[in-house]
Amino acid sequence: MDQRRIKRDAVADMGLDPYGGRYAHVVSTQDVRSTGASLDLAPGDKSDASVRVAGRIMLLRVMGKLAFFRLHDGEGHIQIGLSRADLGDDQWLLVKKLLLGDIIGVEGIIGKTRTDELTVWARQVTVLSKALRAPPEKWHGLSDVDLRYRRRYVDLFANPQVRDVFRLRSSMIHAVRQYLVGECYVEVETPVLQPMYGGAAARPFTTHHNTLDMDLFLRISPELYLKRLLVGGMDRVFEISRNFRNEGISTKHNPEFTMVELYEAYADYHVMMERVEGMVAAAFAASTKTALPMQVARLEDELRRLQEEKGEAAAQEFAEEHHLEAYREARDAIKQGRLMGVYNGVALDFTPPWPRLKYADLLQTHAGVSITDRAAVHAKAKALGIDPANKADAVIINDLFEATVERHLIQPTFVYDYPAAICPLTRRDPNDALIALRFEAFAATMELGNAYSELNDPDIQRENLLHKITGEGDETMAVMDEDFVMALEYGMPPAGGLGVGIDRLVMLLTDSPSIRDVILFPLQRPQASGGS
């Protein structure tokens, strides 16, 4: 590190600011590539097209009086050629003070090397930020998972695929927002700090407001506030909402996560199924539809290279490791206009309409019991090691469902009509009080979304919130919220409501195995000894 400080100070001694300043008229490395392509250069040619680029030096080769850098910016990278003869002695002295990881600006002309690599031949080099820490090794990059999350900024500039994931995440959220706005929804923001939590079954985080001397909860869901807006006459609302649940961490759970939650007056849960399909289609069009074919093209390039250099066996291994077969299937399906992605080696077809399957029918198929046959349900649960003691029947049924059915829900599927007792905020089937008009959307065995025909009868709502269902954790119980019930007493239109997990949607559409791969800064314990 000291060596780097010495070079930084040497730059300052040359009268230059090692931390730069404004550097105007920069074009991206991608722009340089498209300009370069249009110039139609032969190997060894130099054009007279002058450009300014800026970025981080990620590869550096100096040989005597000639040097090549690879400069990375937000969109890609480009090779910089630096020759002492072109730059002059002062600039060359500066070049020798540059290290991997430094951020520089380069003004130069577009050309090609003898080996046909597009290159910006530098005329003027400007230091924009000297790095005091070296970037990770150029070949393996940063692969230590712990470090990748703790120093996500390094992960992002060292591993371009990581940046791609978060770029796609941004595009997907934008597309979801556009879809909903196009359906006349209004985007709203409701409290994160809530005096009372509700809208989901989860343990909350607690906090405290000093001046009011009042305990508050971080929201586990925006549901009860969004429904108040329905009462207020905002007929179609949505919120892209960060929720906080004080529970276990896993590859599918982060304590804070993002959901899009929406409510539509005069609709029901069938309409919400269409909304799921619509949002996923929009997100797909903004990401996988173009990203996946490009990914396949890259994989096939790599495959050909391996075949030539290392033989068929190595190529075969590579193809299997990267699930190339599923990717090709998805690429071909996309060409046919289908919404197909790949997750964990399996091609998933998101093309609407998704299959709609009844909860009770799935239980019959996979657990082999009828949902109405209490004895059979209990027997099956016991056989699977689920202890039915102190649990309401609906909870046992749900445990059974999770143990037997969920792992079969690979292709995108709507499961609908849940046991009413585990759905305190859901309207009952008018023909069967034990059934709640609710569905969950599944894909790759993950719960992607959850929706209801919303309960708007205030008296039933009050009763549901007061009624304790046994078998679920005490703290995750629905909490009585009198203000919310009072809102319903003013009259809430019948409505469909829906929540879709954005993080999981991004996982599915980017083939990311862990939720931490799609959250920029997932929660980690602080490390005892920090830094260098």
Added chain:
RNA sequence: GAGGAUGUAGCUCAGUAGGUAGAGCAACGGCCUUUUAAGCCGUGGGUCCUGGGUUCGAGUCCCAGCAUCCUCACCA
């Protein structure tokens, strides 16, 4: 919360049987005007996760702890 795995140089990793701590990349010095993980010669760089213990001697064996990952549990 339970089980398993991992923790060694800035990064990626070796470390044999318990006997002075290693490689590649990065960095420093030298040579080098077309490199593609550039090359060659040389140099510097370590709290072997932490704390105990066994031993003449511990990166290595034992105990405890910490962090991360995976599986399970919890969690719609």
